[in-house]
Structures are given as C-alpha cells and as structure tokens.
Amino acid sequence: MAPARTPKLLLSACLLMAVAACGVDAQEGTAALGGGGAPAKAAAAQTPRDLQFGAEHRFASGVTISVSAPQSFQPSAAAYPRSSRAASFGIEITNNGADSYRLSGLSVVASINGRPTKQVVDATQGLGGITDAGKDLQQGRSAQLTLAFAVPDRITQLTVQLRPSASEPAVATYCGAV
DSSP states (O other): OOOHHHHHHHHHHHHHHHHHHSSOOOOOOOOOOOSSSSSSHHHHHTTOOOBTOOEEOOOSSSEEEOOOOOOOOOTTTTTTTSSEEEEEEEEEEEESSSOOOGGOEEEEEEEOOHHHHOOOGGGGTTTTOOOOOOOOEEEEEEEEEEEEEEEEOOOOHHHHHHEESTOOOOOEEEEHHH
8 A cells, every 4th residue: 555655645745845946035125926827836836925937026226127937948069067958038137226237246046946056058049148247237228138047857946046236135036837
C-alpha cells in the first residue's frame, strides 16, 4: 500500500515547493498583486505582494518598471552559460522621477524554487544583457531591454526581482510559471 501513496506524496511535495518558491519574503515596498488574466493556480502560488508578469511597479524614486510574461526558448550553441532551456522577458523602464536614471543601476535577479538561476547571454538571438548600461534615462523617457535566464526543462515557477539601484530599499517581485 505504501508504494501506491508514494506518487501522491511526491506530487504533493513538489506542489508545496512550487507554491513556496513564490512565497519568499519580499522586502518592504514590493507592489501589490496585479489584476486580471492569470489562471487561478498561478495566482494561488503568489504571495499578496508579488506582481503578475505584465503589471507595472512604481518606485519612490519615480522609476516605473514592467516585466512581460516569460517566453520559453532553446538557447543557441553560442549561448553562455549552456542551457537546454531558457526564459526571456521584456523589461520596460520609464523614468518619471525628477532626476535622470542610470540604467547600470538596475539589478535583476531570477530564481527557481528559491535558488538563483544564471542569466543567459545569447547574441545569436539578440540577448546581450543590459546593452545601454552606461546611458542615462532622462525624465519622461523609457527604455526597453530583453533578458533571459536558464530554467529547467520542466515547467517551473520563476521569480524575478528588480531593484532600480543598490540604494533603493524596495524590490519589485514578479512570479509565474514558465
């Protein structure tokens, strides 16, 4: 009888880990859950402070960030680090603050099940990281960039945390399946 329960217990444990992955404590200032569109299961895996991909978050500095839904793809042979699968997403940054914003201040960290995952650079597919990092984003201007991170071959929960600068105490946390 124990072998018949093992798959159910294993499935329950995996589901619990996936739910817990998006429940990592967020720092103060993380925006509220965005509305609309996501399946109920994905929303159940998020904490009330996590954002759905596609939602905007405005930091106290006036910088607004939005992260599109992750898209799974197979990195080319030239990609670094080597990965059989990766997830890419667009980031739009708008400077509504009083001062110019330096793109090099942007910090983006992705994790799977609470463990950091590596950013994938794949020039063949146009993924070169933050290419305009040395540029200032003037007041009222926006910039778009696309980043990718290595993900497992199976569907998993991806958590992406963004901070506009090292001195910014708030973090915007996006969480969803990929």
